Amino acid sequence: MVKIAHLIPLFPFLAFVVNILFGRRLKGASAWVSVLASGVSLALSVVVYQGLLAGQGPYDLGKWLTINGLPIHFGVSVDSLSVMMLLVVTIVGTLIQIYSIGYMHGDPRYSRYFAYISFFMASMLGLVLADNFLMVYIFWEGVGLCSYLLIAFWFERPAAAKAGMKAFITTRIGDTGFLLGIFLLFIATKTIYFSDLSHIVPMVGSEWMLTAAALLIFCGAVGKSAQFPLHVWLPDAMEGPTAVSALIHAATMVAAGVYLVARTYSLFVLNSFCLETVAVIGGISALMAASIATVNNDIKRVLAYSTISQLGLMMLGLGVGGYSAGTFHLMTHAFFKALLFLCAGSVIHAVHTQDIQKMGGLLSKMKVTGTAFIIGTLALAGVPPFAGFWSKDEILLAAFQSGHPFLFGVAVLTSFLTAFYMSRLIFLVLFGKPRSSLHAHESPKTMTIPLMVLSFFAVFVGLLGSPLTHHAFQNFIFFGAPSVEEGQASGAMMMFSTVLSLSGIGLAYVVYIVGNKILPVNIRARFAPFDQLLLNKYHFDEIYDAVFVRPCLKLCDLFSQFDRIVVDGMVNGTARVVQWFSAVLRPLQTGLVQHYLLIQFLGVIVLILTVMGKLCFRF
Amino acid sequence: MIPLDYFVVLGAVLFCIGIFGVLTRRNVIGVLISIELILNAANINLVAFNRYLGTPDGLGQIFAIFVIAIAAIASVVGLVLIIAIYRNGKSVFLDHFNLMKW
Numbered sequence: 001m002v003k004i005a006h007l008i009p010l011f012p013f014l015a016f017v018v019n020i021l022f023g024r025r026l027k028g029a030s031a032w033v034s035v036l037a038s039g040v041s042l043a044l045s046v047v048v049y050q051g052l053l054a055g056q057g058p059y060d061l062g063k064w065l066t067i068n069g070l071p072i073h074f075g076v077s078v079d080s081l082s083v084m085m086l087l088v089v090t091i092v093g094t095l096i097q098i099y100s101i102g103y104m105h106g107d108p109r110y111s112r113y114f115a116y117i118s119f120f121m122a123s124m125l126g127l128v129l130a131d132n133f134l135m136v137y138i139f140w141e142g143v144g145l146c147s148y149l150l151i152a153f154w155f156e157r158p159a160a161a162k163a164g165m166k167a168f169i170t171t172r173i174g175d176t177g178f179l180l181g182i183f184l185l186f187i188a189t190k191t192i193y194f195s196d197l198s199h200i201v202p203m204v205g206s207e208w209m210l211t212a213a214a215l216l217i218f219c220g221a222v223g224k225s226a227q228f229p230l231h232v233w234l235p236d237a238m239e240g241p242t243a244v245s246a247l248i249h250a251a252t253m254v255a256a257g258v259y260l261v262a263r264t265y266s267l268f269v270l271n272s273f274c275l276e277t278v279a280v281i282g283g284i285s286a287l288m289a290a291s292i293a294t295v296n297n298d299i300k301r302v303l304a305y306s307t308i309s310q311l312g313l314m315m316l317g318l319g320v321g322g323y324s325a326g327t328f329h330l331m332t333h334a335f336f337k338a339l340l341f342l343c344a345g346s347v348i349h350a351v352h353t354q355d356i357q358k359m360g361g362l363l364s365k366m367k368v369t370g371t372a373f374i375i376g377t378l379a380l381a382g383v384p385p386f387a388g389f390w391s392k393d394e395i396l397l398a399a400f401q402s403g404h405p406f407l408f409g410v411a412v413l414t415s416f417l418t419a420f421y422m423s424r425l426i427f428l429v430l431f432g433k434p435r436s437s438l439h440a441h442e443s444p445k446t447m448t449i450p451l452m453v454l455s456f457f458a459v460f461v462g463l464l465g466s467p468l469t470h471h472a473f474q475n476f477i478f479f480g481a482p483s484v485e486e487g488q489a490s491g492a493m494m495m496f497s498t499v500l501s502l503s504g505i506g507l508a509y510v511v512y513i514v515g516n517k518i519l520p521v522n523i524r525a526r527f528a529p530f531d532q533l534l535l536n537k538y539h540f541d542e543i544y545d546a547v548f549v550r551p552c553l554k555l556c557d558l559f560s561q562f563d564r565i566v567v568d569g570m571v572n573g574t575a576r577v578v579q580w581f582s583a584v585l586r587p588l589q590t591g592l593v594q595h596y597l598l599i600q601f602l603g604v605i606v607l608i609l610t611v612m613g614k615l616c617f618r619f
Numbered sequence: 620m621i622p623l624d625y626f627v628v629l630g631a632v633l634f635c636i637g638i639f640g641v642l643t644r645r646n647v648i649g650v651l652i653s654i655e656l657i658l659n660a661a662n663i664n665l666v667a668f669n670r671y672l673g674t675p676d677g678l679g680q681i682f683a684i685f686v687i688a689i690a691a692i693a694s695v696v697g698l699v700l701i702i703a704i705y706r707n708g709k710s711v712f713l714d715h716f717n718l719m720k721w
Contacts, residue, residue, distance in 0.1 A: 592716075592717050594642055
């Protein structure tokens with residue numbers, strides 16, 4: 001067996017180094033450096049996948065350092081979960097980089113963009129392959145940094161710069177919890193390896209420590225996956241280039257939170273309270289974000305809220321014990337959400353606006369993009385046999401079997417709303433008549449080919465986990481934890497979720513196509529207060545602003561006053577005392593040589609007198 | 620033989636005149652001359668003590684010759700400096716040069 005898994009993150013990292021150092025000289029070629037690197041990673045991932053099927057497992061690259069007598073190794077985790085993530089990240093990442101060639105064409109910081117993207121790929125792949133908390137945390141911060149850099153990529157726009165900071169600070173709150181969780185876990189169990197989690201035995205009286213550690217680690221996941229209450233950064237992150245939104249803020253990085261929960265699932269299974277927390281947080285995020293998405297008018301923000309909602313659904317799936325359901329949805333979602341974002345990017349590229357109220361009738365002008373958009377929508381809405389159907393069905397089933405009627409209700413309502421808002425989006429963008437003068441045109445080949453490939457995945461990737469292939473995915477990813485029952489998709493549930501999706505689409509059709517312009521306005525007027533609440537995103541930004549941001553700024557102001565008056569005062573005061581003394585002593589320095597000589601002479605006389613005096617007193 | 624005291628007093632007087640000149644002359648050339656006086660006061664003492672103590676190989680006298688030679692060199696350097704100062708400041712008066720002030 002060849003051990004090559006650790007080379008996978010290395011190639012994008014090399015591409016990053018090349019692009020950051022020689023990007024200016026490479027110009028257009030820098031894109032191909034990145035694409036080539038991630039293509040190599042993709043090929044290696046496939047090899048690793050085959051190695052895994054042939055029985056290869058995790059391996060060790062050697063000792064890194066020793067902390068408190070505990071050796072920490074560079075371990076490479078090769079198992080079904082990480083290999084699945086490897087394939088998803090490299091496939092989606094490569095396609096999106098190809099797409100970026102067209103999308104970022106003519107940008108003044110073209111090579112810088114590809115350098116960041118490559119660094120992101122390297123960090124994300126490292127995160128997936130890490131086998132202990134310490135390394136995960138390092139790469140976790142790496143992807144966070146790339147997210148910040150890429151959201152604020154067009155930092156000339158104040159909104160983008162602000163959004164970057166918002167994302168960085170908000171996720172940092174979660175990351176702090178994550179770090180504390182790692183510490184606590186280490187104190188309680190003396191290990192940081194994922195492989196040890198499945199057989200940790202909590203010391204008597206320290207069970208609470210493990211529970212607290214699990215919840216703190218979940219904090220990190222909440223921040224990264226933009227779950228309630230730390231979800232506010234993701235919609236603003238849409239200020240970045242659309243290809244970045246597709247790669248980082250839809251398909252891969254935000255899924256890292258879900259991945260982390262899946263990776264440390266043994267820890268959550270220990271205590272049903274932890275699992276319930278995960279499920280409830282996921283449920284709240286799913287429903288809240290889905291409801292906001294139904295009224296938002298920004299094509300990218302609708303998709304951003306949809307991402308929050310779908311990540312919430314994954315969390316809910318994991319929380320109710322559907323380990324394979326959650327991870328399966330993570331995989332399918334990565335493909336069709338990346339597809340949807342790239343379609344949105346293609347649309348924005350064509351019409352130069354993000355307001356869906358100004359679009360309409362684009363299908364006839366952008367055939368490839370439009371078709372791909374419809375495929376992505378059907379996949380997200382959960383229409384059989386598209387990818388989203390199979391995975392969403394699994395989650396619904398897991399929620400149903402878990403015996404939490406409330407969570408099941410949330411999942412059902414979210415699925416319905418998902419079908420509704422996605423249909424609304426395509427009805428407003430692709431169908432009907434243009435609502436403003438748009439000169440739409442199809443995007444270049446580098447952008448449409450990734451759309452086609454992703455469409456293929458969005459249609460067929462779900463079949464991996466369907467009864468048609470005897471749940472190949474679920475058997476592949478199976479998590480052998482106690483108390484978790486793997487569900488088999490039942491016929492009734494499939495019927496139910498199909499009806500759910502179709503009714504959502506039907507409702508959107510009635511409201512936005514049949515009802516055309518009058519019906520939506522009427523409905524909105526009818527439920528005006530609720531409509532306002534949704535338009536204002538439940539006032540989360542305002543509340544956070546009032547409760548956290550402004551008091552924090554006040555405090556900073558206070559500290560800056562303290563710094564200016566007390567600290568600076570002390571320093572300046574010292575300087576002033578010295579200045580005052582020197583003003584007294586300064587006249588001694590006349591600059592005239594003869595004065596100095598006189599003083600020197602007097603000094604010699606004093607010396608002589610002293611010596612003579614001593615001699616006299618002795619005798 | 621003239622007693623040693625005479626020489627010592629002469630040396631002391633010359634030395635004091637020299638010091639007085641160095642400290643009070645405005646003219647740099649005057650200061651230079653005064654420095655020569657101080658050196659020669661020392662020379663007188665060297666020669667006188669050599670003779671009085673009867674040092675066999677004339678160590679003090681040789682020393683005095685050395686001092687004279689080095690004093691000549693010192694005056695050369697001093698004069699060069701004076702010329703430089705004069706060219707720079709169009710003056711040879713010491714109180715015109717207080718550049719070493721803060």
